[in-house]
Amino acid sequence: MNVPVYLDNNATTPMDPRVLEDMLPYFTQKFGNAASRNHSFGWVAEEAVDHARSWVARLIGAADSEIIFTSGATEADNLAIKGVFEMYRNKGNHIVTCATEHKAVLDTCKHIEKLGGTVTYLPVKEDGLIDPDELERSITDKTILVAIMYGNNETGVIQPVAEIAGIAHRHGVLFFTDATQAVGKIPIDVNTDGIDLMAFSAHKMYGPKGIGALYIRRKNPRVKITAQIDGGSHERGMRSGTLNVPGIVGFGRACELCSVEMNEEAIRLSALRDKLENALTEIEETYVNGSRQHRLPHVSNIAFKYTEGEGLIMTMKGLAVSSGSACTSASLEPSHVLKSLGLSDDLAHSSIRFALGRFTTEEEIDFAIGQVKKAVDNQRTLSPVWELFKEGITSQIYIK
Numbered sequence: 001m002n003v004p005v006y007l008d009n010n011a012t013t014p015m016d017p018r019v020l021e022d023m024l025p026y027f028t029q030k031f032g033n034a035a036s037r038n039h040s041f042g043w044v045a046e047e048a049v050d051h052a053r054s055w056v057a058r059l060i061g062a063a064d065s066e067i068i069f070t071s072g073a074t075e076a077d078n079l080a081i082k083g084v085f086e087m088y089r090n091k092g093n094h095i096v097t098c099a100t101e102h103k104a105v106l107d108t109c110k111h112i113e114k115l116g117g118t119v120t121y122l123p124v125k126e127d128g129l130i131d132p133d134e135l136e137r138s139i140t141d142k143t144i145l146v147a148i149m150y151g152n153n154e155t156g157v158i159q160p161v162a163e164i165a166g167i168a169h170r171h172g173v174l175f176f177t178d179a180t181q182a183v184g185k186i187p188i189d190v191n192t193d194g195i196d197l198m199a200f201s202a203h204k205m206y207g208p209k210g211i212g213a214l215y216i217r218r219k220n221p222r223v224k225i226t227a228q229i230d231g232g233s234h235e236r237g238m239r240s241g242t243l244n245v246p247g248i249v250g251f252g253r254a255c256e257l258c259s260v261e262m263n264e265e266a267i268r269l270s271a272l273r274d275k276l277e278n279a280l281t282e283i284e285e286t287y288v289n290g291s292r293q294h295r296l297p298h299v300s301n302i303a304f305k306y307t308e309g310e311g312l313i314m315t316m317k318g319l320a321v322s323s324g325s326a327c328t329s330a331s332l333e334p335s336h337v338l339k340s341l342g343l344s345d346d347l348a349h350s351s352i353r354f355a356l357g358r359f360t361t362e363e364e365i366d367f368a369i370g371q372v373k374k375a376v377d378n379q380r381t382l383s384p385v386w387e388l389f390k391e392g393i394t395s396q397i398y399i400k
C-alpha cells in the first residue's frame with residue numbers, strides 16, 4: 001500500500017498507465033500537426049485525433065462532429081456559457097444556473113452579468129437537489145440557457161438532468177450541463193438526457209491534464225455558439241489553436257477504458273464507499289452531506305461535528321482528502337456548496353470529502369477508516385465544545 005493514500009479523485013485522477021502508453025509515440029515519432037495537410041506527419045496525427053474523437057463521442061452517445069476539444073472543463077464551461085450568450089443575444093440575456101455549481105460556471109456567470117446579462121442562481125434543497133418547479137418558475141421570455149451540473153464535485157449529488165432538460169425545452173431554452181464528475185463514472189447519453197451542450201475533462205477520468213471537450217448538439221435542435229478563441233478555424237471554427245494531439249489521444253483512450261470498465265468499476269467503488277461511510281458514520285455526531293440516493297458511486301462527504309476539518313486533515317498524514325473549506329487568498333471560507341445545503345459555517349468547516357477512484361483498494365479504505373477515527377477522537381478529546389456537548393450543554397453553542 002502506498003502512503004499517503006489518495007482519496008481526492010474529484011480534484012484529479014492519476015493517469016491510467018494504459019493511457020500513457022498510447023500517448024507516448026505522439027510526443028516523439030508521431031509529432032505531426034493534425035492540421036498539416038501536405039505530408040504523412042500531419043495525416044498520422046489527424047487519424048489519431050479522429051480515432052480519439054470517436055471514442056469520446058461514443059462514451060456519451062454523441063456523433064463525432066459534435067465534439068469540440070478544449071483545454072479542459074473550465075474552458076468548455078466558458079465556451080458554452082459565453083458562446084451561447086453571444087450567439088443568442090437577440091433572443092434574450094437571461095441564464096438560469098444553481099448555487100452549487102463549480103466556480104468555472106459561477107465565475108463565468110458573474111462575467112455574463114458584467115456584460116449586461118441577468119443570471120438566476122437557483123437554491124438547492126437540504127439534499128443538494130434543485131426544485132424542478134422552481135426552475136420552471138424562473139424561466140422568462142428572455143431566458144436563453146439553463147446551466148445545471150450533472151454530478152456535484154464536493155458531494156457527488158446527481159441532479160435530475162433529463163427532467164431539467166425537459167423543462168428547458170418546453171420553454172424553448174437550451175440546456176447545458178457541466179458533467180466533469182459524471183462522465184466516465186456513470187452511463188451518460190446526451191440524447192436520452194436531452195443535453196444540448198456538455199462540458200467534461202480527461203484528468204477527472206484517468207486521462208491527462210490540459211484536455212477536455214465541449215459537446216455541442218448538431219440536430220434537434222442545431223445549437224450554435226460564438227467562438228471565444230479565434231485564429232485558424234480548428235474544431236470547425238469553434239475553438240482555434242493547434243490541437244493537443246498527445247492529450248487528445250490520451251483522452252480518447254481514457255474514454256474507451258471508461259466505456260468498457262465503468263459499470264463494473266461503479267459497483268466495486270460504491271461498495272468500498274459504503275464500507276467507508278458506514279464505518280465513519282458509526283462515530284457519534286457525524287452527518288453525510290447531500291443525498292445518499294442520488295449520488296455518484298465513488299463520493300462521500302461527511303461532517304464530523306465538533307471538529308475542524310482542516311485540523312483533521314493536518315493530523316491525518318497518511319491520507320490525501322479535501323475539506324469543506326475553500327482557500328480564498330489568506331482566509332479559509334466555508335464551501336459554498338455545503339453552505340447551500342444549509343450547513344452552518346462550523347459544520348461546513350468540519351466536513352471532509354472522500355473521493356475514491358479506479359486504483360483505490362479495500363486495504364486503503366480500511367487504513368483510511370482507522371486514520372479518520374483516530375483523528376476525530378483526538379481532536380474531540382482536546383475540545384472544550386465537545387466536553388460541553390457530552391455534558392448536555394449544546395443548544396447555545398452549536399446548531400446545525
Ligand SMILES: *Cc1c(COP(=O)(O)O)cnc(C)c1O
Binds near residue numbers: 149152180
Ligand atoms: C474539475 C472540475 C472542473 C474544471 O475542470 P478542468 O478540466 O480542471 O478545467 C469543472 N467543473 C467541475 C464540476 C469539476 O469537477
